[in-house]
Amino acid sequence: xxxxxxxxxxxxKTLGSLETNxxxxxxxxxxxxxxxxxxxxxxxxxxxxxxIAGVSVPEARTIVIQPWDASVLKSIEKAILTSDIGINPxxxxxxxxxxxxxxxxxxxxxxxKDIKKLAEESRIAVRNARRDGMDEYKAxxxxxxxxxxxxxxxxxxxxxxxxxxxxxxxxxxENKEKEIMSV
Numbered sequence: 256x257x258x259x260x261x262x263x264x265x266x267x268k269t270l271g272s273l274e275t276n277x278x279x280x281x282x283x284x285x286x287x288x289x290x291x292x293x294x295x296x297x298x299x300x301x302x303x304x305x306x307i308a309g310v311s312v313p314e315a316r317t318i319v320i321q322p323w324d325a326s327v328l329k330s331i332e333k334a335i336l337t338s339d340i341g342i343n344p345x346x347x348x349x350x351x352x353x354x355x356x357x358x359x360x361x362x363x364x365x366x367x368k369d370i371k372k373l374a375e376e377s378r379i380a381v382r383n384a385r386r387d388g389m390d391e392y393k394a395x396x397x398x399x400x401x402x403x404x405x406x407x408x409x410x411x412x413x414x415x416x417x418x419x420x421x422x423x424x425x426x427x428x429e430n431k432e433k434e435i436m437s438v
Contacts (some may be wrong), residue, residue, distance in 0.1 A: 262388035266420040373426035385417040
């Protein structure tokens with residue numbers, strides 16, 4: 256039996272990336288993961304917000320950012336404004352509040368389109384990993400290092416892996432859609 260760990264690793268990374276992207280989608284509920292990509296200029300070094308401030312979610316639609324060093328309050332506010340999260344920070348001099356608006360039907364549908372698009376990109380990446388793996392085994396068969404039966408077995412095993420990850424991607428997309436439409 257051959258080792259398919261490289262192929263499965265690629266597929267697992269694709270699924271992990273999809274789940275990370277989904278965690279950053281704004282669903283009308285406050286989710287601190289939305290700040291993951293926001294970097295603050297902290298003494299000339301781009302720094303993640305969670306490394307220079309406490310981030311909490313006191314209510315379902317509010318994130319509170321409390322910097323450990325009050326002098327970076329303006330920098331955090333500026334970083335949030337220039338990011339693409341689409342929420343205006345409310346700075347009261349001590350903390351920054353991000354209040355998430357209720358999602359309207361039109362915005363929910365746009366988000367669901369994005370969810371489907373991300374899922375399709377992930378399915379394509381999984382299929383590409385399958386194709387690369389199968390090409391590798393076909394080349395091995397051409398070089399006579401594996402038999403035709405071993406090639407067939409390898410293709411079956413790779414297809415099973417592909418089906419498993421496509422199914423997980425579909426499940427993740429379906430769950431995120433339900434979350435968005437039920438907020």
